[in-house]
Amino acid sequence: MRPKKGIRFGVLDVITILILLYLLFPLAVIILYSFNPTSSLKFPFEGFTGRWYKEVVTNKKFLTSLQNSVYVALAVAAISVTIGTLASFALTRYDFRFKNIVSFSVLIPITLPAIILGISLLSFFAAIDFKRSLLTVIFGHCIFCIPFAVLVMNSRLSGFDISVEEAAKDLGATTLQTFRYVTFPIIRPSIIGVMMLTFALSFDEFLVTFFIIGKRNTLPIVIWGMLRRGVSPTINSIATIVLVFSMTLIVIANKYAKIRTLR
Amino acid sequence: MKKSRKHILLLTPLFSYFTFFFFAPMFVLFVYSFWLKTSTGLVPTFTLQNYLYIFSKKLYPITILRSLRIGITTALICVVISYPVAYSLTFKYKKLQDVVLYLILVSLFSSYLVRVYAWRTILGSSGLINQILKYLGLIEEPLRFILFSPTAIIITLVFILTPFTILPIFSSMQNISIDLIEAARDLGANKFKTFYKVTLPLSMPGVITGFIFSLTISTGDYVTPQLVGGTEGLMVGRIMQDQFGLTYNWPFGSALAYFMIFVLILLINLFIGITTILKLRRKF
DSSP: OOOOSSOOOOHHHHHHHHHHHHHHHHHHHHHHHTTOSSSSOOSSOOOOOOHHHHHHHTOHHHHHHHHHHHHHHHHHHHHHHHHHHHHHHHHHHBOOTTHHHHHHHTTHHHHSOHHHHHHHHHHHHHHTTOOOSHHHHHHHHHHHHHHHHHHHHHHHHTTOOTHHHHHHHHTTOOHHHHIIIIIHHHHHHHHHHHHHHHHHHHHHOOHHHHHHOOSSOOHHHHHHHHHHHOOOHHHHHHHHHHHHHHHHHHHHHHHHSOGGGOO | OBOSSHHHHHHHHHHHHHIIIIIHHHHHHHHHTTSEEETTEEEOOOOSHHHHHTTTSSHHHHHHHHHHHHHHHHHHHHHHHHHHHHHHHHHTOTTTHHHHHHHHHHHHHSOHHHHHHHHHHHHSTTSHHHHHHHHTTSOSSOOOSSSSSHHHHHHHHHHHHHHHHHHHHHHHHTTOOHHHHHHHHHTTOOHHHHIIIIIHHHHHHHHHHHHHHHHHHHHTOSHHIIIIITGGGOOHHHHHHHHHHTSOOHHHHHHHHHHHHHHHHHHHHHHHHHHHHTTOOOOO
16 A cells, blocks of 8 residues: 555544454453442442452462462573573574474474363373472473564564674673673563563463462462352452553563564 | 584573473373273273274264364454454554554453453343343343354454464564555556555465464363353363363373364465465465
8 A cells, every 4th residue: 555645544444443442342341340349240330449459469369379370470481581592592593404393393382272282281291290280380381481482582683783792702702701791781671571471471371271280279270260150350350450460561571572573 | 694513502402391391292192192091091002993983973073163163263353353453553553553562462461361251241141231231221131142152252262362363464564565565556556456466465474373373272272162152162172171181081182182283284284275376475
């Protein structure tokens, strides 16, 4: 399409706006209902209350599972960013045989249905007689977080100007110094971005976790339990809290590393 | 590009991790699919019985077909509605791009369970739609057919997966130079021809990625059919889960998983094949 001068409001705009509304409206419903005073859903709303939030933050089960989720997500972010960044260096800087196969295989876990990842890990841990716990959850989460880490790092590293590193070396810097003072500062934003992204992915994951969780629950598992029992207004406030939390992470992640280059 | 052996060192952690926590588990699952479940436990053997069992009861093929129908419909709708959004983001809303992308990311990264639950709140018999209709006096009794149907599953899955398809399509459109489009127009191609011959083929990699993502995730989904599907919306994910949680027929569950992977790979290749036949894909 030829770039037009001025703003013309056309069919395309209407479609775009409708789709965006469709994507955001349900979230708005959740947030609104989290302040709804009655425990059953009523339209129109009859007032405004913070009661459900109070109930949530004093709920022991919620707090424990939140803690577990944060613990898992932190570990997952650390492992994924390390493995993902190293691999991305290899994929963007070196030529080697089977490179295509490697870059393709890295993505397989995120193109498989999560349930299959879940049952394969369950079978595996059962086969090697490994007790299920938060540790197995961490191992499982990394499998779909590493591909995302590689993707985001690749998009950063493929645009990396190697000559600045060479310049540092010419000026007498050692390999370690070059990395510390040249390479790392340049890729740091992406590293922070990847950590936020993988943290968010892990924090929210349900299906894989469902199969490999031990006795200690993560937050999504607790939410699932509540959902199965029926509609409770506290779900809405938990949802809103989680929403605000993940949003903060994503805003920060996107500020550092453009997640939108995700492919 | 350097040529050295350093890459091996850099890839070792990835390789070991994937071998141990991805390839090994997938292999174990594959092995299980040839084992047999008897009343005393799992028997290591080599049999195709589990695969044949898929076709022994009507329930399984019907459920698999339903899952595929829901998956394909979802993926096609996702791609079709993502395209105009990605297009206007790239070529029209240059200034608003960041804001709109944030809105899409909000949707993408808000809890998956919560987003499914949101639709239950909206579509349910005491849900928002029914409440509003009742309030407006349009209905006396709540409409029940909206929730607990394959349609409810598709509405929810499209909602969940559209951000997932918008991003890759948007990303592939970033590489389309406006000069190329203008050149086509200057050479006399009309709007439609320019779109069909230039824009669409160049953004096809994103479309294919988006299609693959939404197809596999929706076909194998477990949560959505459970929360909004009802009895009419039984999908294959539930059957797989039952084998591992309820009946402990792991071999059958494994066979089902591999059968689904096989069918999904076929479907993806079919989709890529169709885009090639329609000359929508360009080889460079």
